[in-house]
Amino acid sequence: MLHFRKTVSYLGMIGLIPLASCGGKGEAPHNEQKAPNVIYVFPDQMRNSAMEFWSSEKYASHIPYKGDPVITPNLNKFADEAVVFSSAYSNSPLSSPHRGSLLTGMYPNRSGVPLNINSTRPFNSLRDDVTTISDLYSQNGYNCAYIGKYHLDFPTPNDPDNPGHYVEHRDPVWDTYTPPEKRHGFDFWYSYGTFDVHKKPHYWDTEGEKHEIREWSPKHETDIAIDYLINSKGERDSSKPFFMMISMNPPHHPYSSLDDCMEEDYNLYKDKPLGELLIRDNADTTMAKAASAPYYFAQVTGVDREFGRLLQALDSLGLSENTIVVFSSDHGETLCSHGIDDPKNSPYAESTDVPFLIRYPGKLKPRVEELILSSPDIMPTLLGLSGLGQRIPRDVQGSNFADYLLTGKNASFLPKSALYIRNLDGEKDENGKVISYFPETRGVKTDRYTLALTIHKETKKLKEVYFFDNLTDPYQLYNLKMDDYPLVKEQLLNELAEQLKKAGDPWYKEKILAEIIHYH
Numbered sequence: 298m299l300h301f302r303k304t305v306s307y308l309g310m311i312g313l314i315p316l317a318s319c320g321g322k323g324e325a326p327h328n329e330q331k332a333p334n335v336i337y338v339f340p341d342q343m344r345n346s347a348m349e350f351w352s353s354e355k356y357a358s359h360i361p362y363k364g365d366p367v368i369t370p371n372l373n374k375f376a377d378e379a380v381v382f383s384s385a386y387s388n389s390p391l392s393s394p395h396r397g398s399l400l401t402g403m404y405p406n407r408s409g410v411p412l413n414i415n416s417t418r419p420f421n422s423l424r425d426d427v428t429t430i431s432d433l434y435s436q437n438g439y440n441c442a443y444i445g446k447y448h449l450d451f452p453t454p455n456d457p458d459n460p461g462h463y464v465e466h467r468d469p470v471w472d473t474y475t476p477p478e479k480r481h482g483f484d485f486w487y488s489y490g491t492f493d494v495h496k497k498p499h500y501w502d503t504e505g506e507k508h509e510i511r512e513w514s515p516k517h518e519t520d521i522a523i524d525y526l527i528n529s530k531g532e533r534d535s536s537k538p539f540f541m542m543i544s545m546n547p548p549h550h551p552y553s554s555l556d557d558c559m560e561e562d563y564n565l566y567k568d569k570p571l572g573e574l575l576i577r578d579n580a581d582t583t584m585a586k587a588a589s590a591p592y593y594f595a596q597v598t599g600v601d602r603e604f605g606r607l608l609q610a611l612d613s614l615g616l617s618e619n620t621i622v623v624f625s626s627d628h629g630e631t632l633c634s635h636g637i638d639d640p641k642n643s644p645y646a647e648s649t650d651v652p653f654l655i656r657y658p659g660k661l662k663p664r665v666e667e668l669i670l671s672s673p674d675i676m677p678t679l680l681g682l683s684g685l686g687q688r689i690p691r692d693v694q695g696s697n698f699a700d701y702l703l704t705g706k707n708a709s710f711l712p713k714s715a716l717y718i719r720n721l722d723g724e725k726d727e728n729g730k731v732i733s734y735f736p737e738t739r740g741v742k743t744d745r746y747t748l749a750l751t752i753h754k755e756t757k758k759l760k761e762v763y764f765f766d767n768l769t770d771p772y773q774l775y776n777l778k779m780d781d782y783p784l785v786k787e788q789l790l791n792e793l794a795e796q797l798k799k800a801g802d803p804w805y806k807e808k809i810l811a812e813i814i815h816y817h
Contacts, residue, residue: 371605
């Protein structure tokens with residue numbers, strides 16, 4: 298069904314519709330609401346350096362590398378109002394594993410999602426029995442909305458318009474429809490599994506109706522989000538706080554033509570030499586992928602504009618002061634660094650380091666925060682900031698840093714490292730379906746070093762070592778020898794052992810590489 302969504306958001310903001318009349322079900326006066334609203338915006342595949350403010354004098358000293366030459370005026374303004382994390386870390390830098398951790402507060406071996414989800418991996422899907430962040434918000438009086446890419450459900454032949462069939466006709470199947478019983482507390486749904494056609498997206502709504510759209514997906518998703526805020530159609534109960542997740546696909550591939558971005562954004566970069574766009578010391582401008590740089594940055598600028606439009610709507614509706622807003626991403630993008638085509642799933646900083654900005658007016662003091670934040674920490678920390686810290690399930694593996702962020706207390710208990718995880722397909726059944734995963738690489742990132750160890754699939758013996766001093770070598774150009782730094786080696790391997798134990802990781806359970814990792 299071809300569906301054209303007409304929003305009233307702009308009309309309200311420019312005064313043609315009184316905003317007080319847009320509340321649907323009777324908008325409660327803002328000052329009566331105590332529990333904060335929460336909006337979590339996370340475009341896919343956006344690396345931490347792809348925000349303009351990192352190049353300004355105020356912020357540049359907080360990261361060891363150069364900020365990308367990208368234009369993000371709305372994120373620049375938002376950064377001045379937010380806690381900006383310089384070391385937010387995607388532990389398993391792929392969409393599905395990160396999202397599993399984001400929703401559950403668990404590492405991939407516990408969330409049910411150790412790999413990216415498609416129809417070749419039937420064991421790999423968000424657990425139905427787990428309590429997610431949206432379940433908890435819903436159970437505690439929130440309306441919950443999900444808009445955009447989900448990528449957490451194993452595809453099954455459950456097309457609402459064609460029962461018994463998949464929602465797409467390719468093998469393997471990636472896209473999927475999520476039925477109501479698998480939505481984990483989200484009562485407003487406008488989503489899809491994964492579909493990388495940025496100007497012809499589609500979505501299934503709360504009732505399972507499919508909408509075929511013919512405009513750039515971040516713009517359409519922002520329109521849907523603004524409609525939800527205005528609530529003119531009664532999308533939510535205005536007497537309740539809301540939790541809304543907006544998952545934009547760009548700046549995700551493809552980024553190779555004007556089919557992938559807005560022309561006005563591409564025009565900002567199209568005439569710049571590649572050497573002025575790919576400015577990292579480890580970037581190879583001779584790679585074929587280098588031509589994607591202006592399109593990638595154009596997508597980032599377009600996402601920034603839509604994020605700004607969302608923030609403007611919050612301001613116009615009088616919701617900003619009592620709304621926690623987060624801007625983050627699943628994982629990064631190597632973008633010709635290290636001479637590799639894979640944009641993600643590596644221990645390099647371009648892949649693992651992600652944006653994480655959080656604004657909570659009157660509660661969180663704007664600043665740059667050096668806390669090493671891991672994917673599983675996001676769920677408990679947001680719940681803690683919302684006053685729901687006591688409701689966090691005991692099986693959550695991430696840490697609740699709300700008290701530290703609000704008061705600065707308990708800094709001595711902050712993590713010294715983050716766990717790096719790379720999994721591959723494991724064994725297959727007689728039909729060629731993957732039935733397990735292989736834990737190929739594990740490592741740690743500290744405030745200075747990155748260490749990652751890769752093992753052979755057959756022998757589980759050491760195959761490859763990544764070891765970088767990110768302070769003296771921020772572009773990770775020089776892979777050091779561990780034995781040349783015995784004290785650092787010991788410290789990092791001890792950190793790795795502790796992180797593996799905390800995660801209940803297969804390496805800890807099987808005591809992999811016990812000859813060098815001293816498990817306790």
